[in-house]
Amino acid sequence: MRAQPTASHFVDGRYLEDAAGETLDVIYPATGEVIARLHEATDAVIEAALSSAARAQADWARMKPVERGRVLMRAAAIIRDRNRELSELETLDTGKPLQETLVADATSGADALEYFAGMAATVTGETIPLGQDFVYTIREPLGVCVGIGAWNYPTQIACWKGAPALAFGNAMIFKPSETTPLCALKVAEILIEAGLPAGLFNVVQGRGAVGGRLVTDARVAKVSLTGSVATGRKVYAAAAEGMRHVTMELGGKSPLIVFDDADIEDAIGGAMLGNFYSSGQVCSNGTRVFVQRPLLDRFLTRLKVRTEAIALGDPMDEAVQMGPLTSAAQLDKVMGYIEAGKAEGARLVTGGTRPDRPGFYVTPTVFADVTDDMTIAREEIFGPVMAVLAFDDEEEVIARANATEYGLSAGVFTRDLTRAHRVVAQLQAGSCWINSYNLAPVEAPFGGVKLSGVGRENSRAALESYTQVKSVYVGMGPVDAPY
Numbered sequence: 142m143r144a145q146p147t148a149s150h151f152v153d154g155r156y157l158e159d160a161a162g163e164t165l166d167v168i169y170p171a172t173g174e175v176i177a178r179l180h181e182a183t184d185a186v187i188e189a190a191l192s193s194a195a196r197a198q199a200d201w202a203r204m205k206p207v208e209r210g211r212v213l214m215r216a217a218a219i220i221r222d223r224n225r226e227l228s229e230l231e232t233l234d235t236g237k238p239l240q241e242t243l244v245a246d247a248t249s250g251a252d253a254l255e256y257f258a259g260m261a262a263t264v265t266g267e268t269i270p271l272g273q274d275f276v277y278t279i280r281e282p283l284g285v286c287v288g289i290g291a292w293n294y295p296t297q298i299a300c301w302k303g304a305p306a307l308a309f310g311n312a313m314i315f316k317p318s319e320t321t322p323l324c325a326l327k328v329a330e331i332l333i334e335a336g337l338p339a340g341l342f343n344v345v346q347g348r349g350a351v352g353g354r355l356v357t358d359a360r361v362a363k364v365s366l367t368g369s370v371a372t373g374r375k376v377y378a379a380a381a382e383g384m385r386h387v388t389m390e391l392g393g394k395s396p397l398i399v400f401d402d403a404d405i406e407d408a409i410g411g412a413m414l415g416n417f418y419s420s421g422q423v424c425s426n427g428t429r430v431f432v433q434r435p436l437l438d439r440f441l442t443r444l445k446v447r448t449e450a451i452a453l454g455d456p457m458d459e460a461v462q463m464g465p466l467t468s469a470a471q472l473d474k475v476m477g478y479i480e481a482g483k484a485e486g487a488r489l490v491t492g493g494t495r496p497d498r499p500g501f502y503v504t505p506t507v508f509a510d511v512t513d514d515m516t517i518a519r520e521e522i523f524g525p526v527m528a529v530l531a532f533d534d535e536e537e538v539i540a541r542a543n544a545t546e547y548g549l550s551a552g553v554f555t556r557d558l559t560r561a562h563r564v565v566a567q568l569q570a571g572s573c574w575i576n577s578y579n580l581a582p583v584e585a586p587f588g589g590v591k592l593s594g595v596g597r598e599n600s601r602a603a604l605e606s607y608t609q610v611k612s613v614y615v616g617m618g619p620v621d622a623p624y
């Protein structure tokens with residue numbers, strides 16, 4: 142098998158196997174071939190992960206933050222050195238084209254490690270004077286954190302959760318998606334090579350039930366999930382039983398608003414990036430593209446030409462711009478939405494077909510004449526399916542953009558800067574773009590409002606997600622007791 146790892150899990154500093162766990166086949170989405178066979182974590186594996194994490198975390202938290210940062214910095218350097226090999230594995234795991242994985246996955250993981258490595262030593266408390274007495278605060282790690290990943294960005298998600306958790310003195314047990322279990326093992330291996338003490342970053346494999354076991358363990362202080370709203374509801378509820386901290390990075394149905402004064406080629410480029418990158422399997426995608434009516438015909442004409450020029454094919458070929466979807470189940474789901482779009486009266490501008498080749502491919506698809514009530518305008522598709530909706534004025538489009546239970550992202554294309562800021566201020570979304578779309582640098586907070594999530598990843602905001610504040614009152618005079 143071409144991507145068989147040393148073992149299924151990485152626990153307490155080394156690869157670990159327990160063949161008693163249920164089989165997990167890893168399928169290369171571009172061919173449908175089985176490229177690795179793993180086992181789900183058994184109770185013994187889960188216990189080893191939890192106990193080693195709890196043991197290791199206590200010492201790690203006592204280490205000087207600058208030393209913790211140094212380890213993460215070394216891991217980032219190793220990732221950059223091995224970028225090609227890691228990118229090829231990411232492509233095997235997900236089916237995303239190498240053209241993307243070479244620049245967006247291991248590299249963004251390294252960005253996160255570098256950012257939080259640098260931040261580790263900057264974390265301080267405050268002193269609050271109270272006359273003679275005073276209070277000081279300490280930013281403490283939470284303890285053992287659980288990270289649970291989706292299948293679209295397996296390396297990036299492991300690093301976006303692992304880097305801040307480790308930088309601020311926590312341990313992390315990471316459960317990758319059962320669809321893409323390979324890349325996080327490499328992250329664990331590299332962290333150990335960089336000098337991370339054993340037990341601090343453990344990877345355990347499994348379907349939802351394994352995640353469920355981790356989330357409810359008494360030793361776990363925090364859960365960070367990237368996944369769907371349905372899973373988020375379950376994980377949030379399970380974490381609440383133990384009053385655990387949570388970060389929920391969930392789904393979306395984000396609006397991208399194109400006013401008629403926008404640079405049309407930029408707006409089309411933004412809409413394509415926000416619908417077709419990673420075969421549309423990006424949570425922040427701007428899948429409801431609202432185009433102001435005077436621009437609509439020209440927009441659709443050029444969008445069709447540019448979409449039909451997308452090179453779809455073998456993801457290992459660096460000239461290829463679009464690969465398959467990540468799983469057969471996702472392909473079925475996306476094809477179902479395309480059928481729903483046609484049945485409900487949307488106009489298919491281009492795509493909507495399966496190319497004649499093995500693997501889970503669908504051609505990049507654009508629907509026009511989409512109305513707000515259609516299924517493809519309401520539900521997250523997570524595939525390369527763009528819905529174009531017409532609008533007339535600003536007030537109307539803001540109301541329609543916000544008429545969704547989701548609130549992950551939103552975008553505005555216009556040359557009128559005053560309007561851009563005025564509109565963004567009214568959009569109900571955690572991450573917004575003006576004259577750009579889907580860039581998510583580690584320096585910027587990332588996360589959703591409404592059903593799209595709780596908490597923020599990346600940036601200085603991640604400090605809130607992986608630390609808690611202790612306040613210490615210091616009495617400097619005699620105790621004034623009334624007894």
Ligand code: NAD
Nearest residue numbers: 290291292317318348349352353368369372390391392424
């Ligand atoms: P999913 O919700 O099916 O699974 C996510 C993870 O949760 C998997 O690892 C799965 O095994 C685990 N899981 C499932 N049930 C669980 C349970 N009861 N307890 C604990 N863990 C459980 O999501 P997916 O299909 O892998 O990913 C697609 C979804 O993720 C989309 O909705 C997408 O929008 C969202 N997503 C969000 C972001 C973000 O940052 N906001 C990023 C990527 C993907």
